[in-house]
Amino acid sequence: MFKKIYAEPKLLYSDLLCLLLLLWFWFLLPSKLFLSPTSYVLDASNGELLSAAIAKDGQWRFPLADTIPEKFKQCIVAFEDQRFYQHPGVDVLAMARAMQQNFKAKAVVSGGSTLSMQVIRLSRKESRTVGQKLIEVLMAIRLEITNSKTEILRLYAGNAPFGSNVVGLDAASWRYFSRSPESLSWGEMATLAVLPNSPSLVHPGKNSQKLIKKRNDLLDKMAALKIIDQETANLSKLEPIPGRPLPLPQNAPHLLQRFKTERGQLEIPETRITSTLDYNLQLKVSNLLKRYQNRYRANDINNIAALVLNVKTGTVQSYVGNIYQPENKELQSHVDMIKAARSPGSTLKPLLYASMLNDGFILPRTLIPDIPTQINGYSPQNYDLGYDGAIPADRALSRSLNIPAVKMLQNYKYQRFYDQLKKLGINTLNKAADHYGLSIILGGSEVTMWDLAKTYMGMARTLNHFNDYQGRYNPHDYDAPVYIQQSAKPSLAQEDAQINGILDYASIWNTFNAMEELMRPGEEGLWEQFSSSQRVAWKTGTSVGSRDAWAVGLTPEFVVCVWVGNADGEGRPGLTGVDVAAPVLFDIFRELPNGKWFKTPKHHLKTMRVCKQSGYKAGEYCKDIVEELVPPSAEKTGICPYHRLIHLDRTATYRVTDDCESTTMMVHQPWFVLPPAMEYYYKIKNSDYKLLPAFMPGCTDPGNNFVMEMIYPKPNAQIYIPLELDGARGKVVFNVSHRNTNAKIYWHIDEAYVATTKNFHQLALSPTPGRHTLTLVDEDGERLVQSFTILSKEKD
Structure with missing residues (x-):
């Protein structure tokens, strides 16, 4: 009875011990064998290597490949572990043979390790003692339980040393042969297969005769095993062995660096990608x-x-x-x-053009002013420093003219365009819209x-x-x-x-x-x-x-x-x-x-009657009308502002009013009329532009024809006059346009008479610093008054 009572605990202790040993054996193998950092590798869409970067620890170690070339499988098994596919992780016969050889030589000449055991040793990097060897045996058996033979070969091929700072078959293939492993010949693959056996001794470029002998012995062995025929083995022996390691391709290094930076954000676990x-x-x-x-x-x-x-x-x-x-x-x-x-220069101009079409501000060929412009001290210039007076919006875009672009943005509002750029995906606008202002359309942002x-x-x-x-x-x-x-x-x-x-x-x-x-x-x-x-x-x-x-x-x-x-x-x-x-x-x-x-x-475009000369929606007085395909928002655009009805005498020679011509005798005629400043430049480049006829002698201008317009400077302009090369104070060129090409204009600054101009109305003046009033009077008493300021020093 007492024997029975004491026997049961012993049985429980032995069961518990077995269970603990079993658990120890099962968890002996870590969930991830290899934790060393890997190289960043970038492949093209067809799998070709584009670029690679060395791993953090200074090793060329590619991430584990999904497949292993058949040639490498056969070479490495023939060289390292012929019974690889038969043993459970430990080759007892090979170990016994190794022990016998080592005993006879009184030195370690053979290890008897299987490929499974070598995988374990590569992952642990422990000293090679008898105790460590026993642990490797147990871990190798454990490795075989949950991994296929192919998976074990993958682990070996990805982590075996190949000399110098080259780890893994993929890296070795590129470093020594500048090709992928799949494209290597039997001779090249045999060379790589013998390297992990003693990478510090058999190094490409050193001890070349030993490397050649080991490779050739392996080729003969493979021929004996009927893996390849002897003729293939003999031809493979003629292949040269590699010299010093070759540089890896660097055909997309900046994209590789981009991937390194963005990998965490992209949540990609591997350091190798197919691009x-x-x-x-x-x-x-x-x-x-x-x-x-x-x-x-x-x-x-x-x-x-x-x-x-x-x-x-x-x-x-x-x-x-x-x-x-x-x-x-x-x-x-x-x-x-x-x-x-x-700075993007003019590359944002098409985005403004598209946005204005989209929001109903312009039609594709709407005339845009192209005249000297100053807006709050900002004076844009065209690249050729010239002016067209007015130009269709699409032509302004195709010629990349700056002044029309600024005029368009002034109409569209830079705040609205700033918001539109953000919607379109321009992510570098990190300051408020007011910081950029109108210059955003000419490259004033980044x-x-x-x-x-x-x-x-x-x-x-x-x-x-x-x-x-x-x-x-x-x-x-x-x-x-x-x-x-x-x-x-x-x-x-x-x-x-x-x-x-x-x-x-x-x-x-x-x-x-x-x-x-x-x-x-x-x-x-x-x-x-x-x-x-x-x-x-x-x-x-x-x-x-x-x-x-x-x-x-x-x-x-x-x-x-x-x-x-x-x-x-x-x-x-x-x-x-x-x-x-x-x-x-x-x-x-x-x-x-x-x-x-x-x-x-077509189903998203509508046909609209458009004034051919102005590009605006055709109004009552537009004579030359074309039909254009325009966005739906074109309905929001205004009627042509440049065509109006003028009244001529019975001979259609002079303009008249009801003060000097009976309305029944008047000839009423539509006319394309631009503002004076636009007209001043437009008529030079458009020979078909017809100036307004003069008023009949004795007729008075009703005063709403805007006969004069200041081209430069604009109202309330702030002007800095720099010194000339000789140190003398420079001058400002004042420029005004008048509808009557033969008109005389009398110039006054601060009520003091300055000069008279006829036909060509420009004056070079040097007013003193401060605020001034410019008054222009023509022969008919028409007046133009505006203010400007001369700065004592250049604005920051």
Whole structure:
């Protein structure tokens, strides 16, 4: 009875001990064997390696590959562990043989470790004692229980040392042969298979004869095992062994760095990604930019970048953030100019044009003033320093005129445009709208190439989706481009499309048509005669001080954005968008497929009667009327303000009033009349412009014809007069226009007579600092009075 009582606890203790040993054995293997940092690796969409960066611990260690080349499997099993597929993690026969060999040699000449045991040893990095060997045996058996043979080979191939700071088959293949493991020959794979056995002794470039012998012995062994035939083995022995490690490809280093920065935000666990980049296009664009950079370096222009987006998929096709030249640190080639915030020059003008069409401020060809302008001390200038008087909005855009753009923004309000830019995805506007003011349309803000290209891609995607969503809008059209293949978003369901978009189809379509009218560099406007030429909507931009040169272009399939300049912001003469960025843009487009142009969104356009001369909605007195396709919001625009009815005498020679001509005898005739300042320049460039007839002698002007207008300075202008080169005080050129080309004007400043002008009404004067009143009187007593201020020093 007592024996029975004491036997039961012993049985319980033994069961508990067995259970504890079983649990210890099961949890002996950590959930993740290898914790060492891995290299960042970027592959193209076809799997080709584009760029890689060394791991944090200074090792070239690629993330674990999903598959292992069959050649490596056969080579490594033949060399290290022939019974790999038969044993449970420990090869008793191999261990017994190793012990016998070591005993006879009185030294460790063979380890008898299986590949499973080597995986454990690589993960633990413990000293090689008998106790550690026993633990490796147990862990190897445990490893085999929950992992397939293929998975164990993957762990070995990804973590085995291959000499120097090279870890893993993938890294070794690129470092020693500059190719992927899948493309290696039998001789090359056999070379790599023997390296982990003694990487410190058998190193490519050192002890080459020992490496050759080990490789050749393995090839003969594989021939004996019938894995390869002897002829293949003999030919493989003739292959050269690698020398010193080769540099890894650096064909997209800036995108790789971008991924390193954004990996946490993207919530991607691995450090290797398959990108959306087109491998061949990436290399072509890189080489193209290198050629242009070599050319521009003669003018001390050091940096160039380009971004190519696929409109239909919303993905990045090519990403060259700079010409990567780490050996020349002064070039700052490490700076990713695609992410850099720079002045956009004129590249935002199409966005203003589209926004004004969308919101009913203008029609596509509405006349915009192009005259000397001063707004609160701000005086924009056109690039050619000339004036058109008035110019259609689409022509102002295609010629990239600054003054019409500022006039348009003054009408649209810069606060509204600021909000619109944010909606479109310009994320660098980190100050209040008042900080930028009207200068925002001429490059007074900063944008990144990423945001700029994204915005134009959004517009192109919107127009492409017109038929897809039956006139509705995809709210994700302006989402950021995707550069990781797995991140591509599914298309939007029809029921999720929205009624309104940021910009409507019609406004975008009109904008792209206006952008297509630009004359291409080097083609003198004749490109349209060649049917093979690709239709491209494009825009250039140049920042103040010639620091940044831009070109952005698009088709229904692609958006291309190019930036040229210096990363440190140094300006250079001749650094303009049309001269240095546009040629690169069109060379890139020549590498892209030539597709069809955007379809006209006919169901979203309406036909409107438009005054041909003014581009406004046709009014009662417009004689020459055309029908145009315009956005629905065109109904909000005003009637033509420049056509009015004038009254002529019975001979239709002079203007008259009812004071000097009977109304029954008057000839009433519509006339296109611009304000005097606009007329002053417009008539020079438009020979068909007809000036208003003079009043009949004896007739008095009723005084509402605005016969005079000050061109410069504008009312309440603040003017600083600089010193001339000889130290003398300079002068201000006052300029006024008069409807009567033969009129005399009497000039007075502060009621003191100054001079008389006839026909050409300009005076160079040097008023004293302070506030002054200018009074102009013509022969008929018409007066023009306005104030201006001369500054004693230049405003900050």
